[in-house]
Amino acid sequence: MTFSDITTDVRGDRLREALGARVILPGDDGYDEARLPWNVAVDQRPFAVARPESAEDVVGVVRAAVASGLRVAPQSTGHAAGALADTDLSETVLVSLAGLRGVTVDPETRRARVLGGSVWNDVLAATAPLGLTALHGSAGDVSVAGYSLSGGLSFYGRGQGLAVNSVRAVQLVTADGSLVRASADENAELFWAVRGGSGAFGVVVSLEIDLLPYADVFAGMLLWDASRAAEVSHAWAEWTASAPESATTTLRIMNFPPLPELPPFLSGRSVVVIDGAILETDAAAAALLEPLRALAPEMDTFSRIPAASLVAVHMDPPGPTPSATAHSVLAELPAKAVEAFLATASVPGLFFAELRHLGGAIARRPEHAGAVGSVAGAYLMHTVAMVPVPEAMPGADAAVRAGIAALAPWRTDALALTFVDGGGVDRAPGFGTAGIRLKELKSRFDPNGTFAAAHAV
Structure with missing residues (x-):
């Protein structure tokens, strides 16, 4: 049978x-x-x-x-x-894996063991009292395993690199039902593959990550009405062209419906926001921000804050949110690309259009890296549309894809896997030259295709 x-x-x-x-x-x-x-x-x-x-x-x-x-x-x-x-x-x-959560921190080695269903808020709760933090993303309720093993872009990224490079060991259940530990010294080929191949090679039950010695960080946001979008966007593009690796920032044009749960400064408005973190002294960070502050933002929250508060800076939705998204990686951001971005952000129904500054350590692959260790590009373009009812999905999907298509002339052949959240996306640019070896190892470790991963190998 x-x-x-x-x-x-x-x-x-x-x-x-x-x-x-x-x-x-x-x-x-x-x-x-x-x-x-x-x-x-x-x-x-x-x-x-x-x-x-x-x-x-x-x-x-x-x-x-x-x-x-x-x-x-x-x-x-x-x-x-x-x-x-x-x-x-x-x-x-x-x-x-929502029931498999927990974090253990070793302050001496600055390393944490994180169970497979844990989210970044779990890590920050355990590390903050010890004056430590991690290469987390812009939202605290994202899973550590999925984010880290698929790359992971952090507001520390230009100075510290991708989060995947902080992973030192992974414990996972493989296709034959074995519980296996993989590290540089143990099951090294599996360790290479899972750092990028992620769930295609097993169910991750825990991972060990390096931590950062930051109790606080200079971070925040600058906000203007969207009527200033062109001026601010061109200024940010020029500013990032020479910004040091200590600064990792994002530019967003955000369109909010009039909702009572939103704060008054956002409800029913369109705004342009620059946010991020600067790994400098207060004085050096303030000097670096001066050209942007000279544009007289309506709000300016940049200051020295507890490192654990960095996840609140980007104002990601606090709970489950229906959405359609798309992204691409850009090789450069000349003035014509900024104009295309501005046109995209005005598309009706588009919730926000975003540019993240890459480069620096994000673009450099460490010697110890796994299948994914860097993202080759200068900026990441990201579009998001809300989907209030299922019938709105086709229109929302078309809007976010159109936004990305508008910047196609500046696109480079790369992807940030953690930003892939839809069908019909070729993951090959995200794996790059590692793709061939990943497929070979997938055949060895999962010959029957047991694992269906978000990012298929």
Whole structure:
């Protein structure tokens, strides 16, 4: 008998027998809630949802899924659930790692062990009392594993590089149901592959990351009405052309509907914002910001703040948000590109258009790097549209893609994998020259294609 001969009911019964209450099937109470990702615009309908709470639970899930001829898709939060849009989940067990959270910090080695479902807020809560922080992103509720192992762009990035390069060890459950530790000295090829290949090589149950010795940081935002967008955008582009690697900033044009839950300075308005962090003394940072402050922003919050507060600077949505996104990496940002960006940001219905300053250590690949270790480009263009109802998704998707297309003349052949959150995206530019070796290692470590990853290898 082959797996194709086994009925759906039999497979479901096998999973329930092996995993008990750890698995939820369609028709069970709680299935719709369990399958819901952070990006609630994505309607993922897996064969089952498994909810492990330990590494041993994950071993059991993988073994039970394989024994039933099912695939496995790891998911910590579902921020990038749209990246699974090209994957048929009808015969896939979605492994929700939300119950596998915890952080242990060694202040002497400045290293943290982070469980696979942990988010950056968990890390910051554990590191801040010790005067430490990490290469986290702009939102505290993003998973550490998914973000880090797919690259990870931080407001420390131009000075410190991608977050993936801070990963020193990974513990994961592989396709044969083994619990394996991978590091530079142990299962080195798997360690190389998972740093970029991420969930394509197993379910990550923990990882060890290096920390940064920053108790505080000079960071914040400058805000103007969108009527100043052209002036501010051209000034920022000129400013970033010579900004030191200690400064990592973002320019955004943001269009907000009139919502009561928004603060008055945002509700019903369009604004242009520059935010980020500067790894300098207060005096040096202030001197560096002077050309931008000379534009008389309506709000200026740049100051010395606790490092753990950096995740609030970018004003990412505080809870699950339905959205469509797209991005590209730009080789340069001349005046004509800025004009194209400004035109994009005025598209009706587009929530925001964003330019992130790359370069510096982000573009330099360390000797110890894995499959992904850098992003070759000067800027990242990112567009986001809200999807208030499912019927709005086609229009929102078209808007964000049109925004990216407008800057195509300046695009370079690269991707930031953590910004991929939709179907139909070729991941090859994100893997670069590592792609061939990644495919070879995927065939070795997962010959039957057990793992369905957000970024397929």
